[in-house]
Amino acid sequence: MLDQSEGYVTADGRQIGGVLMEMKNITLKFGGVTAISDISFDIHEGEIRAIIGPNGAGKSSMLNVISGFYTPTIGEVWYKGAQRPAMKPYEVARMGVARTFQNIALFEGMTVLDNVMTGRLTHMKAGIGAQALWWGKAQREEIENREIVEKVIDFLEIQNIRKTPVGRLPYGLKKRVELARALAAEPSLLLLDEPMAGMNVEEKEDMSRFILDVNDEFGTTIALIEHDMGVVMDLSDRVVVMDYGRKIGDGTPDEVRNNQDVIDAYLGVAH
Amino acid sequence: MAYLAEGVAGLRSVPALLDRNAKEFGDAPAYREKEFGIWQSWTWAEAKDEIEALALGLLNLGVNPGDHVAIIGRNRPTLYWSMVAAQMCGAVPVPLYQDAVAEEMEYVLGHCGARFVIAADQEQVDKVIEIQEDLHQFEHMIYVDPRGMRKYDHTRLHEYSHVQAQGRAAYDEFIKELERRKAALDYDSTCVMLYTSGTTGKPKGVVLSNRNIIESGKASAEFDNLKRGDEVLAYLPMAWVGDFIFSIGQAYWTGFCVNCPESAETLLTDLREIAPSYYFAPPRIFETQLTQIMIRMEDASPTKQRMFKYFMDHARKVGPAILDGKEVSFGDRMKYALGEFLVYGPLKNAMGFSKVRVGYTAGEAIGPEIFDFYRSLGINLKQLYGQTEASVFITVQPDGEVRSDTVGVPAPGVELRIAENGEVFYRSPGVFVEYYNNPESTAGTKDAEGWVATGDAGFIEESSGHLRIIDRAKDVGQMADGSLFAPKYVENKLKFFPNILEAVVFGNGKDRCTAFINIDLTAVGNWAERNNIAYASYQELAQHPQVIETVRAHVEEVNASVAEDEMLSGCQVHRFLILHKELDADDGEMTRTRKVKRKVIAEKYADLLTALYDGSDTVYTETEVTYEDGRKGKIKATLTLCDAKVAPVSPRAVAAE
Numbered sequence: 001m002l003d004q005s006e007g008y009v010t011a012d013g014r015q016i017g018g019v020l021m022e023m024k025n026i027t028l029k030f031g032g033v034t035a036i037s038d039i040s041f042d043i044h045e046g047e048i049r050a051i052i053g054p055n056g057a058g059k060s061s062m063l064n065v066i067s068g069f070y071t072p073t074i075g076e077v078w079y080k081g082a083q084r085p086a087m088k089p090y091e092v093a094r095m096g097v098a099r100t101f102q103n104i105a106l107f108e109g110m111t112v113l114d115n116v117m118t119g120r121l122t123h124m125k126a127g128i129g130a131q132a133l134w135w136g137k138a139q140r141e142e143i144e145n146r147e148i149v150e151k152v153i154d155f156l157e158i159q160n161i162r163k164t165p166v167g168r169l170p171y172g173l174k175k176r177v178e179l180a181r182a183l184a185a186e187p188s189l190l191l192l193d194e195p196m197a198g199m200n201v202e203e204k205e206d207m208s209r210f211i212l213d214v215n216d217e218f219g220t221t222i223a224l225i226e227h228d229m230g231v232v233m234d235l236s237d238r239v240v241v242m243d244y245g246r247k248i249g250d251g252t253p254d255e256v257r258n259n260q261d262v263i264d265a266y267l268g269v270a271h
Numbered sequence: 272m273a274y275l276a277e278g279v280a281g282l283r284s285v286p287a288l289l290d291r292n293a294k295e296f297g298d299a300p301a302y303r304e305k306e307f308g309i310w311q312s313w314t315w316a317e318a319k320d321e322i323e324a325l326a327l328g329l330l331n332l333g334v335n336p337g338d339h340v341a342i343i344g345r346n347r348p349t350l351y352w353s354m355v356a357a358q359m360c361g362a363v364p365v366p367l368y369q370d371a372v373a374e375e376m377e378y379v380l381g382h383c384g385a386r387f388v389i390a391a392d393q394e395q396v397d398k399v400i401e402i403q404e405d406l407h408q409f410e411h412m413i414y415v416d417p418r419g420m421r422k423y424d425h426t427r428l429h430e431y432s433h434v435q436a437q438g439r440a441a442y443d444e445f446i447k448e449l450e451r452r453k454a455a456l457d458y459d460s461t462c463v464m465l466y467t468s469g470t471t472g473k474p475k476g477v478v479l480s481n482r483n484i485i486e487s488g489k490a491s492a493e494f495d496n497l498k499r500g501d502e503v504l505a506y507l508p509m510a511w512v513g514d515f516i517f518s519i520g521q522a523y524w525t526g527f528c529v530n531c532p533e534s535a536e537t538l539l540t541d542l543r544e545i546a547p548s549y550y551f552a553p554p555r556i557f558e559t560q561l562t563q564i565m566i567r568m569e570d571a572s573p574t575k576q577r578m579f580k581y582f583m584d585h586a587r588k589v590g591p592a593i594l595d596g597k598e599v600s601f602g603d604r605m606k607y608a609l610g611e612f613l614v615y616g617p618l619k620n621a622m623g624f625s626k627v628r629v630g631y632t633a634g635e636a637i638g639p640e641i642f643d644f645y646r647s648l649g650i651n652l653k654q655l656y657g658q659t660e661a662s663v664f665i666t667v668q669p670d671g672e673v674r675s676d677t678v679g680v681p682a683p684g685v686e687l688r689i690a691e692n693g694e695v696f697y698r699s700p701g702v703f704v705e706y707y708n709n710p711e712s713t714a715g716t717k718d719a720e721g722w723v724a725t726g727d728a729g730f731i732e733e734s735s736g737h738l739r740i741i742d743r744a745k746d747v748g749q750m751a752d753g754s755l756f757a758p759k760y761v762e763n764k765l766k767f768f769p770n771i772l773e774a775v776v777f778g779n780g781k782d783r784c785t786a787f788i789n790i791d792l793t794a795v796g797n798w799a800e801r802n803n804i805a806y807a808s809y810q811e812l813a814q815h816p817q818v819i820e821t822v823r824a825h826v827e828e829v830n831a832s833v834a835e836d837e838m839l840s841g842c843q844v845h846r847f848l849i850l851h852k853e854l855d856a857d858d859g860e861m862t863r864t865r866k867v868k869r870k871v872i873a874e875k876y877a878d879l880l881t882a883l884y885d886g887s888d889t890v891y892t893e894t895e896v897t898y899e900d901g902r903k904g905k906i907k908a909t910l911t912l913c914d915a916k917v918a919p920v921s922p923r924a925v926a927a928e
Binding site: 012013014113146147150151153154155157159160162213216217 | 306307308309418419421422533534536537540
């Protein structure tokens, strides 16, 4: 594999930047269960990085390590050139990491607009008193943030459901609203946990287009977990393959596709 | 001669009108568009600045007088400006239907030889790129929305804002040339070229001059007393002549404000926010709104339902009379006022019709019930009859003389003539110049004196002087026994039932009439829901025995009403079937303006048509369908054929033939 520490150029000619996040020898144990054992990989600035693997491979655990929800038992997480200490998830969020969830985690009773506004929370500094009175700084802040939120709404084409309570929306749209909320935080690293799970073909196509557009328009680095192999291979620049908590492959979609270990993990081998 | 009106000096082109508006009321709003959740607006002065910058940019790109500039996209101020900017440069704007597929665009772009294309977004750009190999005259494309466009090869692609910026930078260099070209525009120079939707054969490019557009805009604005403070919502396809007249012709003449919705999905919300004072919609939109209201009323509480019913009954009784300024008793007026407060007002507000002074419907016949519903609410909904070749207006209904079965009296400046065979001819200042590059068709439609054949058969009602249209002249045929066959007359009657979305009646040269029917999925689906009828698809619902029974009842009702008309009593529908798929423009069964292509349908479903006449009870069929993304699939179905009762025809009518 070529040396990629200083960035590389993708097959379709995009320039990918240097390392944004590096996972060094991560091991994660829950009591006697080893969810992740000794995995290392990196995420470059501006790339779409996928983590795939069969059920129970430890993908979601890995994403939770990246998002700071889990602290690895052994190993180091390096982010923007510095080792990241154990952090609370909200502290990680402030560092520019946003995520979506496998099981949608929106405020069902609130409108789409309000839900997306919550994505701006880390950018609001006004005190509770000013917020309650909607006066001075709070007002200015809300207007600024609303502008960014409206741009996201426009980008994801959800203008028509702006004022609809999330609970009334179909599943595919909820997923899109979740993406909108994550985008509203203007993250430097966006984590997507199974963005296509449970979607029909058309919804998957839409979602794929949005993911590519986000990456293209805002240059956002995206790390995603996905089951649907076809989608992953089309979307991502590089893929990490996990099986039983170990890394069994890492490289471009083509490299991974021809990796014997990966094929065995997915199709099974006679023992 | 009236039809060659000379106009007002200094106001003989759209750019000249823009200059006047920017000078005389530059601070008045000219355009609004909802974006990022807020209505953004531009005054006439600002609009002029934007248009001029774009025109300079176009000169910079090498637009020559007489060039065709295609414009593709949904209604947005930027695209309206593009049309006027093209005119300023002496070029001809050619708006295209944005939902057209690449091949349809290829024909139009090739036919007009467009050197420049201004497209709204990536979707439209992709379509043009797909076909650009075959367009030898095509040179540059400008796109408005830069989203997703970064990776494209930009040797022939330009971003709208960059073109404007370049235009502004090159102001000194090009402004003299631009002024010269603007000054060269006169009443006879081409204002716009619009392609007809093409119910038959290939679309034709209708060339309309400044005279056509400005005279039509002026006459119609005066007819309905349109003012500068009026608001319209521009949401109908930009390629359609109506939109051009309303959003450019009338807007520039009177100086009212054109509002563009945020997206197609937010249309109804935007309509409500803007509350236009002048509104135009095809019958289908009114139908959809009415269906939605009725569906929602059925889910309302019993008290509300009773109140709605009580006051709507009263409105139906006296509403139209009050609107027409006829005599209505004081008690009824008071009750209507109470209804206005409790029901009509809130209802109009919910539909966005609170401020409508004048509303028009055209394009298709509107159901009398739908028409009366809106009028009884106090909405001044009227009908007009027109076509692209006339710059819209042929006949319009004056205030106080509105009926659902006529299309009104000749519009100001229009002369009308009915030929021997019943075909309607007209002559007006709005009569088109020619079909582009098609002298035979031009000669076949317009004679040397300027009379144009509409292709519609109709007659002028003696009692009122109003025009009544029966059908397309070429669709009017004869049954085997020699009686008159006018399919559209029957189809319209069928379509007036909310359950029936489309109907196609056959029978020319046959001994009896038959029909294909499309049910309305919204209305029938709601009915199915309320009656606990499960269905998985349109196809399944369409073949449900109870649905068929309902449709049969509708058909029989229509037959009874058709039988009353002496001339057309032969057109009763003897047998019908409900189609297994909705007729669709993507499958070539309808035009983009949703008119059925009778001949295509008859050929495509020849097996079904045969079955309707050979007496079988069911028929198995396979149909190819095109999905939105261009892929093809097959629908297989077994359809039930049904007989409908025919009302007895009075023997006198038959003998008369």
